[in-house]
Amino acid sequence: MSALRESPAWRALAEHQPGVAQLHLRELFARDPDRARRFSAEAAGWRLDYSKHRITDETLERLFALARERGLEARRDAMFAGEKINTTEHRAVLHVALRAPADAVILVDGENVVPQVHAVLERMAACAEQIRAGAWLGYSGLPIRNIVNIGIGGSDLGPVMAYEALRHYSERGLRVRFVSNVDGTDFAETVRDLVPAETLFIVSSKTFTTLETMTNARTAREWLLAAAEDEQAVRRHFLAVSTNEAAVNAFGIPTEQMFGFWDWVGGRYSMDSAIGLSTMIAIGPQAFREMLAGFHAMDEHFRTAPLERNLPVIMGLLSVWYADFFGAGTVAVLPYEQYLKRFPAYLQQLTMESNGKHVTLAGEGVDYPTSPVFWGEPGTNGQHSFYQLIHQGTWLIPCDFIAFAQTLNPLGRHHDLLIANVIAQAEALARGKTLDEVLAEGAPPELAPHKVFEGNRPSSLLLAERLTPATLGALVALYEHSVFTQAAIWDINAFDQWGVELGKQLALRVAEEIRTTDAELAHDASTNAAIAWYREQRGRAKTPSRRILVLDVGGNHVKVRLSDGEEGFKLDSGPDFTPEQLLAAVRRHVPDEAFDLVSIGVPAPVVRGRIVREPHNLGKGWKDFDFARAFGRPVKLVNDAAMQALGSYEGGRMLFLGLGTGLGSTLIVDGSVQPLELAHMPYRKHSFEHYVGDRARERYGLKKWRARVFAVVEALRDGLEPDYVVLGGGNVKYLDELPEGVRRGDNARAFVGGVRLWEIAA
């Protein structure tokens, strides 16, 4: 038998448990009207009501005795002193140093680490301010507006949770997203509507070797370079958070753009280190510091409060009580706060990667359950899902209810109802409903047993005034130290994670066996069969085909090109050209099986994929023509200028003017194409097109035409306030100079636009 099970305090608890197991919470409350007050404690803005637990004063005394016997206080002090308590990795465990005030002194190997922490925080703050002010520019000169954190585990869950939790305090002009899974869908869906020129990636990885993160980071690099076409762009669009400078540099991220942390910060304890850079960019340095202050307040409470009033200690001991003495295998975490929707997922790594261990610090097998499974969903959604089992199922599931007095989004009675629900759920779980009560309500006898609630289901109520950066920091620290307390009792190492290694190693081996399709398989029969199945399926599977036929229809020609073909070619069009002629010409030149999708740019106004007026410079029959039917393929129709514009687009708000037979015009705002038809709008004595179209150039001569183009650009720039203007179309070649700040488009970009039509909103 293990030393823990043989210890006097453990034995005392084991002897005491059957008596407590007989007691009902109804009875305990009835006996002691002061129970709620006596079994509540406060710290760092949080109030823990633990009166609805299946405990008596004696239980608590025995649990605190266990904590003392296991040397909890000494272990805690060793952590704060920077001792190498992560014995299997020979590391100190100092996430508490990440939130220590600047004048604190915490030594690791004789060196005070606090100044390093604050130096990194200052660099993070400078970077975050620059991005928030719109002063960090991407390769095309536009400000960064999208932040994508690439990381996994502790390099993802903390940042995601904190961003969601503190969204209310975030800069809404920035889009902050997270990619973690090696499943390509995660990356693809995350960047789907983002413009590379405005997107900054933060590659967050302590080791900078994690398979998932590095695979996603390389894909992000390719995605950026497909648009930027210049390696130099990587510097402007990538930051790194890591302890591995050499690997960061090898990726192409300079050291000035790397934010470091230290081996004494565990991944799941790192959301307040540089790993929180995305959080800081979202909420700003000041709010980030408030969050750190909240963490620190709870750290100080844990470090100094007597065990009997110490929130993390009480929570940790209760966890041990249920896991080891009631056989409760899980704990439900139920935040009644929508902003905390990712908190249960975050806690899963914190609790289970920390305390899901099977040997003691000395390497001996444990003969008692260690970490329970943590899970949960925000209230009230869970009530309409799994609460049934908590109320009437056969498992004992202690619950942590989390709620705030004030909502950040006051809306009618919503918050009163939310809080009424959390209070009522805790009451219902504790109290239950007896058979007599059910019958007294008039339930038919045969139905009565179904309506009985045993009650006596334990829960904690964690309450704070308001969700702020500080209360969030304190909440996370509360759970961190609760985890520490449990590990101290169980005599396990909460700071290593050897359990994730075997799967990683085997995945590498299997990946290689999939790649080299003929390598002999030497796993068990089931594993061999799964690999063989995938090899076969993979060989057969056709990547969903997306070969796009792009048709750029103009007044004189139609340019034709296939997305997987070589050079494009031209067909003749003209003032009598009809859609039927277009179809016939395409069929003559392009085999039907050569494409799956069609993009068509037409010199006519197109609204929501429909031609709304016949083109001026072509024949009749274009409006309402059913191209999808005629081609037998999905077709996207767009105005020809819009198609070229889409190909020239580099983010932000772009006005595109196409100088050709007529005047094409398109505005693209944040990737969304806004149809415009400015050509025939009144301008001076005629219309815009009258002054800058092909006929005007022929009639008035180049000099006048150029001056008029400049005047039209100016007028439209004043009216539409774009970030930049691109002048495209065939006639842009007649302009030697361009108005200031205007870029020259390239006709060939129409093809790119045609392909992009299938990627972004139009």
Ligand SMILES: O=P(O)(O)OC[C@H]1O[C@](O)(CO)[C@@H](O)[C@@H]1O
């Ligand atoms: O930050 P890294 O080194 O990419 O590691 C990510 C995660 O992988 C683990 O090492 C194992 O899952 C976690 O502890 C860690 O949070």
